[in-house]
Amino acid sequence: MRTDTSWGTLPAREHLPVEVTDAPVLDVTIPVYNEEQDLEPCVRRLHEHLARTFPYSFRITIADNASTDRTPQVAARLDTEIPEVRAYRLEQKGRGRALRTVWSHSDAPVLAYMDVDLSTDLNALLPLVAPLISGHSDLAIGSRLSRSSRVVRGPKREFISRAYNLILKSSLSARFSDAQCGFKAIRRDVAQRLLPMVEDTGWFFDTEMLVLAERAGLRIHEVPVDWIDDPDSTVHIVKTATEDLKGVWRVGRALAVGALPLDRLARPFGDDPRDRRIGGVPGGLARQLVGFCVVGALSTLFYLLLYSVFRAMAGPQLANAAALLVSAVANTAANRRLTFGVRGRERAVRHQAQGLVVFAIGLALTSGSLAALDAATGTPSHSTELAVLIAANLAATVLRFLLLRAWVFPERRTDDLPARDIAPASATASATASTPVSTPVSSATATVPVPASASSDTADLDSRTAR
Structure with missing residues (x-):
């Protein structure tokens, strides 16, 4: 779980010690x-x-x-x-x-x-x-x-x-x-x-x-x-x-x-050794893939719906660009919270800007596919356009996940944070007035x-x- 706060996450739950102390249980x-x-x-x-x-x-x-x-x-x-x-x-x-x-x-x-x-x-x-x-x-x-x-x-x-x-x-x-x-x-x-x-x-x-x-x-x-x-x-x-x-x-x-x-x-x-982080294996990769796939599937349906609506009012290139732009903003926001676990408003604008760069790459792939289709067939049918766009989006999806994980929402390692960013709650509380x-x-x-x-x-x- 990523965090934009200075608290860090809670430790694993443990059974309370049974020895007698001055404080009541x-x-x-x-x-x-x-x-x-x-x-x-x-x-x-x-x-x-x-x-x-x-x-x-x-x-x-x-x-x-x-x-x-x-x-x-x-x-x-x-x-x-x-x-x-x-x-x-x-x-x-x-x-x-x-x-x-x-x-x-x-x-x-x-x-x-x-x-x-x-x-x-x-x-x-x-x-x-x-x-x-x-x-x-x-x-x-x-x-x-x-x-x-x-x-x-x-x-x-x-x-x-x-x-x-x-x-x-x-x-x-x-x-x-x-x-x-x-x-x-x-x-x-x-x-x-x-x-x-x-x-x-x-x-x-x-x-x-x-x-x-x-x-x-x-x-x-x-x-x-x-x-x-x-x-x-x-x-x-x-x-x-x-x-x-x-x-x-x-x-x-x-x-x-x-x-x-x-x-x-x-x-x-918990404290089961099987639950501990294994060296060399990215933490949360499986969960992130599942979240990304769910968000991606919904975003694709949303994109195709928008494209069909915009296509009735404009040409294929303009309809594709508009549909990608709207769905990209929604996709970045959903992946930010649901896939990569980033909450709060800190760096939200930066994440959206980086997401738009990823969007531009996807736009280049899909627009290039449409241009190639138009050059090859002249006047392709709407169903053919959709099929080509789906294939192009599948290729762009893999690249999008890699960019989101490695560049937009990189894993923040605890040992890379300054001491003030990983201070426990008790230390923070004791330092206050x-x-x-x-x-x-x-x-x-x-x-x-x-x-x-x-x-x-x-x-x-x-x-x-x-x-």
Whole structure:
């Protein structure tokens, strides 16, 4: 996978080490807003479940985003009384903002979150995070729409949920089944790359994160869950649906123009020796040939269609040149993204200019073929012209692939890049400026730095209670 960013690609997934460390293996975040009644029973129930059933160390993080009731005091008390609980306070609302902030500062290798009402059966928590611990998957989500899920909720919410997922499938080609279930987990190394690319700070945060992860080829594990609707939920359905639709439009537009550097999320194959690069063999050649052939076949059909249209209005040479020009621009754009894996706008104009040079070579071959045909037969039939053009295009196709691979989109070797271009995400993050946080959760506080790579909204993050 080629990249026009300075991040490099993600390393291969590995099983998390089993040795005991200071950091917990799992950090479960509970975002809350004005939940003074439900917060304590939720945290104590979750803590009891994890202490009884979870085989690894864990932490429960309360992310209070701008509550105006006694929620901050309840969170501070739980932080003091339970060693595995800590509390964060943000002065701005937004579930996405709370999750991004807490996850960006967590030292746990697996990050999860769940809603404070604990609508999802907690027995699904271990199956949710197990594939992330083992290195099998990058993200995991609970699904209420799986056939084996058992869900209790009203027809209104059922309709809204299924309609929303239908919109995602039709507009963004999403393959995951349930974007809005408040029961998800992600590996920290993935979160470090993915979270800076997620713009939403509200309820659409989950969906945007999943869509970008899926488009980047990350593995999303789905767990069927038992789920009971909370009749006292304070979510404003109409407002949330409107914001979600705006988010769908924004993400769809960004994906359409290639504005997101998804290549920084690419994963190599696993640690099987058969998956490693073999010396002397160009990487990704087979995949590129398949992609080039698919794009080429579609481009040829597009070209022939254009030629037939233009031929009705102009002579064969002019029709051929116009059809080649239009199809060449589309062909270069498609090969840039689909065959050679280059995303983003950097050097896009240069690539198109080089593609036009390749187009000129193809034009010379096909135009020369038409000239030779005209000299040989005088007035060839339309079907004969098409046959000659197909043969000429086959010859030009081989040359086009070689030029695209060796000149337009050359392989960028990691050892040829300057050090700044292959710096790991952790090094990049540590070099950024930090913003101190000062709003107290309780009487004793510690300052938590917020990296500049995170959203600027995290500047209001409160420090956790010091023990």
